[in-house]
Amino acid sequence: MQQHPIARLNTTDWSAVAGDLDAGGRAVLPGLFDERSCAALAGLYEREEGFRSEVIMARHGFGQGRYKYFAHPLPELVLAIREVAWPYLVPIAHGWHQRMGLDVRFPDTHRDFIARCHAAGQRRPTPLLLDYGPGDYNCLHQDLYGAHVFPLQIAVLLSAPGRDFTGGEFVLTEQRPRMQSRPDVVPLGQGDAVIFAVNQRPVRGSRGDYRVTMRHGVARVRSGRRRTLGIIFHDAA
Ligand SMILES: O=C(O)CCC(=O)C(=O)O
């Protein structure tokens, strides 16, 4: 039997994750969700209750497709992932902040970070479910929702490529100083999670660290339906 997502987080090789994030601004956790967890989460999209809003992406020029932000109380699994992943991700975030010369440091618990967001007026939950049909896509973007930003986020692919949909690749771009953006397609299977940079990350150069700017998006879905769970650690203004 496959491990529960939380057990899977606790047995992850986080130094390997840190290495991947330092090398390329992203790390894949294969099979974070088993098929049952994927189906349970993806199936929530049709429900009326449990969400604070739905966004039709084309109306805002964000792409084509739709997404729903969860309302409080967040699904238990989403809450648990943020709380359990937090202490593993904070040292990585601190390493990046130190190398980028940013003063911000994060508290020991995610709960305390949320309290910080709330005190600054960032009170709306940001975890979301995304839903794409044939022809849909997600333009390159950054999930910044206010001054308080945790520099890493997680997306979990809930649908099975090849079986549920074709196309719809997860894409990152990296903008290096004075250079054009470099694309990075991240192959994901059903239940795989990708941890990636929200905004900037440090890269080691011959004369010390410099910053690159990351964006993420989704290539056109060719056929079928593709659903994703997005986990952002800061709340929104
Ligand atoms: O659907 C995806 O894979 C991308 C989702 C996304 O933009 C996010 O989780 O912030």
Ligand SMILES: [Fe+2]
């Ligand atoms: Fe996003």
